[in-house]
Structures are given as structure tokens and as C-alpha cells.
Amino acid sequence: EAHSARGMSWDEIDEHARNYLLSLLALGFDAEEGELYRQSDNRAVQDLGFELGSKANFSEFEAIYGFDGETNISHMQSVVTQTADILYPQLVDEPKPTVIPVGPDQDPHVRLTRDLATRVRYFKVSEAFASFELDDDERRLVRAAYDALADDADDAETDVRCEDAADWLADYEPPEADRESVDLTAAKQSALDKLRAGGKEPLRPRVRFFDRNATEE
Template identity: 60%
Template sequence: MNMKIDPWSALNIDDYSKLFDEFGILPFDEMVREIENPHKFMNRKIIFGHRSYDLITDAMKHNKPFSVMSGFMPSGKIHLGHKMVMEEIIWHQQQGGDAFVGIADREAHSVRGMSWDKCKDIGINEYIISLIALGFEPDGHIYFQSKSEQVKDLAFELGSKANFSELSAIYGFTGETNVAHMLSAVTQSADILHPQLEEYGGPKPTVIPVGADQDPHIRLTRGLGHKMNMFKIEGREDKNGNKYFSIRSKAAPEEALKELNERIPGKTKLFEGHVDIFNADDFELLLKTVREVELEFGGYAFVPPSSTYHRFMSGLQGGKMSSSVPDSYLSLTEDPKGAAKKVKRAKTGGRMTLEEQKKLGGEPDKCSVYEMFLFHLVDDDEELAQIYTECREGSRVCGNCKALAAERTEKFLKEHQELREVAKDRLDEYGLSI
């Protein structure tokens, strides 16, 4: 199959199951049952996959610390795709997560060649202001990559564990790829891991809500985080079938292993390079002790980052959404009336004639207008189900759906843009200024 995912170019995925088979992304269906008040994207299978999200559901269920982090490359207008990620960040913040949002100006500068001033202008006036308007609270963290000393320092440390072969295998980099572009990829990993630094409370589960095109960053980061840690814990079995744990040093000082041997209760045995534990009943306590010792000896003890993956919206004219085709997407800052007209020109899943529509029914699964309802314009699941059923039965015509979608689009954009004006006056609450 050899499917290739590139975070810097348009991606069209026809079969999301390929991501399960080829990249080890897990279906999200079973996770939903573990969440008390799931986001609508979860119930509607818009969020379709995850990595290690069980760490997040456990943290939410038992009031343990966790973080949510995602970022935005300031490359142009903020659109509905960005809104999806922002809503997922805000939902996790409301569930008790410590929220981080990075503006990837280093990435925009190295990959798109944008000036630093342009990065700041777009980052604040497009992305951050809408993020605040959508409900991001001031107790979260908003930052620019180029201004965060923690991210830059961590990127340097992570760079010592990354090599060209690995970056080439994950991203398809070649000998023509400039070094700044490679550094921006490592900086993304620093973005993802830095919520676990000591100044933010230390190691904790961290979820990254992204589109599937960003999975290469997740895979690189999980690998680098593992390489940075001093220890790994392995489950083993002796020749008699007795199970035990072995804590093995990857780069730990000898004194750290001795400290572990003394601190872990029960029967232990210290060897060169590892400590074996023969009666550890509480794995959580064991893991906590290992992380505490690593931190005391100057390590990071990173928890592998979790991630969720959402489906992409198609363009209003069908096919891919493209910034070079204005009629294919909606910006959160565009004229509401003009946006409503775009929706009225959108491609639907209706039949060629009204007679065929009544006889055969529509095809909402192929309709960009129904997709607008599914993703953004209908919060009530019963109303959404009614629209879907009436379309399939042929009792609902495309003109009615377009009129409703256009009306709600115009209303949402008007309200959002009013909230953006309020958000501009609140930037100082977030430590920012225009």
C-alpha cells in the first residue's frame, strides 16, 4: 500500500481504514463510551482515530493532570478546518486540561518563506483572535515558536536524538531539503512535548488534536520522546514462568539505578544497566517512582503524546478544499453575506431533477451542504438525523437545505466577527498585543 502522508501539502484520503492498517492509528469508536460528555465530533465519527487516548480518558475520569496542545501555521486566512481544531482544544480545556496553542511561525518562515512580521500579523489577527472568540480561556498558554525559549531549547535537545534517515523516512526529506525545514519539524516535536516540562507541572498525558495529515509529527515526537527518557520498563518472564518487571537504563547515571533499587519497595535486584522487580503489584506506583527518579537526575520522563484525528471537510464545490479556489472554502473573517452566497452555490448530493429526487432520494453522504450541517451548523443530533432521513427519502429538496445552511452560515459569521472585536480588546489577558 505504502501510503504517504505529507504535513505540508494537500491531502485527500478516500479510505481512512488505510490509516489504521498502515500507520497504527486506532479507531475512536470504543473511546466514546469512556467519555461522560463527548464532543459532537466524537459522537458523529468526525473524530475517527487516536493514539493512546485512553491516557486522556483516564485522566478526565479520575481528575488527574493532563494537557491539550495543538498549533497553527500562520499561512493565510483562518477557515473552518482551523475552527475544528480550536473547538477540540477548547473542549479539552473545559474538561480540565491545561491548554497550549502554538503559532508555528518558524515553520511558516522555513517552509513558506513568510517574513516574521507577516507571521505575527496573521498569527494574531487571523488565528489567535478567532481562538479567543471561540472560547479559549486565559488560563491556557498561547505562544509563538520563535519567542518561546522553552520550545527552542527543547528543540535543540531533541535534535540530538533525530537524524536525517529518520526524518527522511517519516517526511520524505531529500538532499534538497533545507536545514531550517528539518529544524521546523523537530520544533514541532518540542511544541508537543513542552507541556510536560517542569515549569508546567512535569510529565503528564498530553493530547494533540490534528487532521490525519499531521500524523508524521506525532510519530516523530513519540519516537523522540522515547529516546530522550533515561529508562524503559519491560515486562519479563523467568524460566519458571514467573513474571517480573525490569527497569532498564538507556542513558541513566549509575547512581540513578542505585536510587531506584533503594526506593522501590519489595524484592529487587540491581544489575549493571538494569534493576529487576519481582513482586511489584502496583504498576502505577512503579511508573511514578521511575519518573520521579529520572526527574531528580535531570531527565524528562516524557509520557508518549496522545493524539486524535479528524476527518477532512470537502470543498464546497466537491473534491478538495483549496485556498487557491475561494469558492471551495469559508473563512471566518470573510463577509457573512458573501459567504452565504457561496453556500447557495455549493455542490449538493441531490439528483438531477426534482422528480428523481422524490423517487430515488438524495445522497447526503456526497453533499457538501449536509457536511456543513454535520461539522458546524447543526448542534442538535435529532435535527441532523431528520435532515439526513428526509434527504434520503426524497422529501427534502436541495434548495431548502442550501437556504438553511446559508442563513446559519451568515448568522454564525456575524456573531463570530462581533466576538472577534471583543477578543481584540482582551489580548492583554493572554499576554499578547497587536
Template identity: 45%
Template sequence: MVDIDPWSSDVSTDYDRIIQQFGLSSVPLAEIPNPSLHHRRDIIFAHRDLGNILQAHARGDSFGVMTGLMPSGQMHLGHKMVIDQVRWFQEQGADVTIAVADLEANATRGYSLAECRRLALEEYVANYVAMGLDPEKTQIYFQSSRPIVQRMGFTLGKRTNLSEFEAIYGFQGDTNLAHVQAPLVQAGDILHPQLEEYGGLRPIVVPVGVDQDPHLRLCRGLAGKTNWFNVIERKNGGLRITVSVMVENQSIVAADKSSTAAIFTQIIDAVKTLGYGDIMADAKHGIVDLPAATPKDRYPVRMALLTLERSLGGPGLLQPSSTYHRFAVGMTGGKMSSSKPETTIFLNESLDKMEKKFKRSFSGGQSTVEEHRRIGGNPDVDVAFQYLLFFFEEDDAALEEIRRAYVSGDLLSGELKAITIEKARAWLTELGEMRDQNAHLINQFLADDAQN
């Protein structure tokens, strides 16, 4: 994992390196409809397969967003960032599925399932509701009362092994097995919304921070390995479909010559409906080529093949898409961490406490007024400025004006802190009011299997 140096003024370099190292893609701002503050400010800086989501959106097809919560501790600003993204996807038309990882919290943190439920509703869901998610389009469930996610985790476990877990998570011989099961159940969480019972085949996006990428990599790998048909880019242009023969589908796709031929006919029929005239099938080598297809066609071709796979009895799972956001700097200048209360603001923080935290937050100002006027402040490391950027100042022009004044030395650190405190005060106050006003809606967010 790349270390992120919070002191570096040139943060983009680090994130560029992450993109390269993890094989992520940059976010195509121009293609994002109604870009949010996070997009405009490059806070959401990378993605995997976001194109699937954008295409589904453009076509008017359904798509979903998935997130989870671990019912332990308190919600803080780091959580707000994810919920803001979930809400944005919802506003663009996504259905929302939220997993309460109560099994995981129970196994690894020692909370009873009853405690998990209480904490999830009172601390987490209450804030989700307050932050404006739409109860009509949001389904919250508990891992413990949706056994299918455990079963999927079990089944998907066949596609990986301890060596991979060691490589991805650094697990070793002394690792508690609860930690081994958790990512598998989580893969079940992420993939199960595609099941017919939970909305059917459609792209699902998971917005996370880069530190969560290992989970996504695992989940995408597991889903991909179950696919009966692969879509790859041809060396000389177009797309190539290959058939993946495995124990599970051998009797269906490759029992004998006639069944193989039948499968190829179905593949050709499936892609024909997408409008490709030029289809070159080579059953002997197990490939179908679409020389005229473009990389963008990968999504509809993939969807057609997954639909075919399902009709043949396969799981037909689409790899989840993901987006990655930068982390706001912690209030003390280091990392933001829920286990260190002094590094963040809780969503139910008292106004006094919030003000105190900002007053003692790390600044990018100079040692004396004279020096500050002369040299100016550094907004890149200034907590008060960063929190306006990440959370509290919606207006780009206003933010830019503050940045200009701070850099020039016109604005002192103390004055900047006062601005941020006022913004945070307004936000926290409103959030508290919304929590109270909307508390009665909490049950509407719960899926049927999450009701008491």
C-alpha cells in the same frame, strides 16, 4: 500514507486500515465523558494513549491540550474542527497551550516575524477567541519568543537522524534544512508544557488529523528515547520496569553496584506508594516486575517513574497523547485544502460567497427529480449533508431525520443545500459577532512571553 478515497461510500474501511497500518487505537466512546459531536459521530476515530488523559481526568489530576498554528493564509472549517476539540478538552479540565509556529512560517514561507504576529492575532487568535476558548485557561506563545522550544528541539535531535526523517517524511538530499529543523522544534513545542516552568509533568494531548501523525510518531519516539525507565507488559501478566542505561545517566543509575542498588530501592519506593504489595526486583538483570499490575496501571507507574527520573536529574518526559479526526470532504468533492479556496469555507467568508460555494458543491443526489424520488440520495458523498454532520447540525436526532429523508428521496439535493446554507449562515454570522465582541480579550490569551 494511506490514500483516502473521498468517493468511497464505505469510508470506515479506509479508516480501519489506517488504524491498523499506523498502530492507532479506536476511541472507546463509552469511556469518554460528555462525548462531543465529534465523538458521537465517530469523527474522532482513533488515538494514541488517550487513556493517560482519561485517567488523569478521572483522578482529578491536571492534564493539558496542545495545538499549534502556522500563521499563513486564512482559517477555514478544517481549523474549526481542531479548535472545537481543544475547547472540548478545555471544558473537561485541560489547560490549553497553543504554539504560533512563527519561526517555521518565517523560515519556510518567507513571512517576517512581525507579519506572523499580526496574522496570528488578527486571523487566528481572533477566531479562537470567538469560538469560545477560555482566556483563563489558554496560553498562546510564539516559537520565536520561547527559546526553550528551540533548545529542546536541538537536544531531542540527538535521538534521531536523517534516515528516520527520510522514512517518516520522505526527505531527501534536496530537502531544505528548514524543513528538517521544523519537526524538531515542533517536538519541543509539544513536549515543553511538561517542564516545571510551564505546568510540570502531566499528560498532554494533541488533537490532529491523521495526516499529522508522522509528527506525533516522531515526537513520541524522541520523548520515549529519553526515558530512563521503561514500562512494558510482562508476557505472563503484570508490568515490568526496566532501566535504560545511556550516556546521560550512566554515572547515576549504573556507576557501580551500590548506586544501581540505590536506584532500585528508589524504584521500589516509587511504585510502593501506588499500593503494589507484590514487587519483584532483580537488580542483576535490571528489572522490577509488578505481576499484579494491569495494563491500566501503566499510566500511574509511568508517572511515578518520570517523577523519580526528574528527581535524579533526568528530563522525565511523557510521550504525548494524540487523537485523530476524519477529514470532511472538500466542497468540490475532493480534498479540502487551504490552497484551494473553492474546496472549503473560510471563517470570515462572506455569506454570499458561502452560499455560492454550497450551491455549487458536489451532491449525492440523482440526475433528475424522478430518479431521485425513486432511488434516493447518498448522504455519504453529499457535501451539504457531510457539512451538517461535521459542522453545523448539533442535534443528532435532527441530523438522522435529514439523513432518512435524503436517503428515501423525500428530500431533494437543492432542499438539503438550502438547509445547510441556513445553518452555515447562522453559524458564520454568530462567529463574526463573537469576533467583534471578544476582540478586546485577545491579549488575555497571550502568554507573558508573547506580550509585546
């Protein structure tokens, strides 16, 4: 980006990169525990950027970054390479939460990265309450059960169990507005089946990351 958009020479870029790295190390970054790489030398990042770029379109770049007919291709390529930088940690081990040290002004870029990750089926994030999967309607019902039971629990992290939620949900009647908008009868029965199968498994809100390209191997 510095070269394609701001016209910096490669020597200037190398000097800036060196200063950034020295600052990073001075702040306590452990180069043995972490990983430092040069974008142009990291084939995995380049390949990931190419895949992400195949799911992006010019209208998005135009809306987010103000690109127009005068924007050069290298500048656009730098954007998808930066999205690959953000997602690169997911390649190292497995899909996982990642902290991205950027300022508030970079929020649109992070949102684009999230959307591109979903489009290439790289990973998906969803709300969960236990080890089993829930669809949107089931999740609404289980959320209602959890909220009701957590209010009376001494420790909501450990005291709310799937079987307790099943007992509560069995007698629960959703509000009329909810019953009209979705088929909660079927959702209630399937949620009850899953909660009863969960038994004494703790029930609590959590975020689940899925590797959507995973295979059985």
C-alpha cells in the same frame, strides 16, 4: 516552518498568527488559565527542540517528510521545534497525558515526537495495574489474573484486589506456548510476591507516565 518551507514573510506570519489566536479565543480558550507563546521568544521550547534534534537523524526526516539534499536546515529545525511544542506542557508541571489537536495526516509527526521523547529519556509510558512496577512477563501474568477476575466482578474498577489476583495466580498454569517462549516460573513467583505485598489495593489497568530524568530532589 511557514517562513523556511513556504516562503512567507514575517509580516504575513504575524497576521496569520493573529487570526489563529482570535479564532482560538473565540472558541473558548482561556488565556489566563492556559499559555500563549511565540516560538522564537520561548527559550525553554528552543532548548527542548535542540535536545530533541540531537536524537533525530536525516534518514528519519527523509522517510517521514520527504526531505532531500535540497531541503534547507531551517526547515529541518522547524520540525524539531514543533516536536518541542508538543512536549512543552511536560516541562510546565510534570509528565502527564496531553491531547494534541492535529489531523490524521500529522500522525507520523506525533509518532516521531513520541520516539524522540523516549530517546532523550524525557518520559516513558507503560501499562500498569497497581502502584508497583511490573516487567513484561509479570505484566502478562497479572493481566491474565485481572481478566479472569474482572469477568466475575460486579465492578471491575473496585472489586478486583491484588490479594485476590495472587490467590488466582497461585493456581494458574500458563499455556504451553508461553512457558516455552519465556521463563514464566520466575516471573510468576515475583508477580505473586508483588501482588501479595499489594494486599487490598485495587487492581485495574492503567497508564503510567514516568519522568525518566527525575532525581530524588
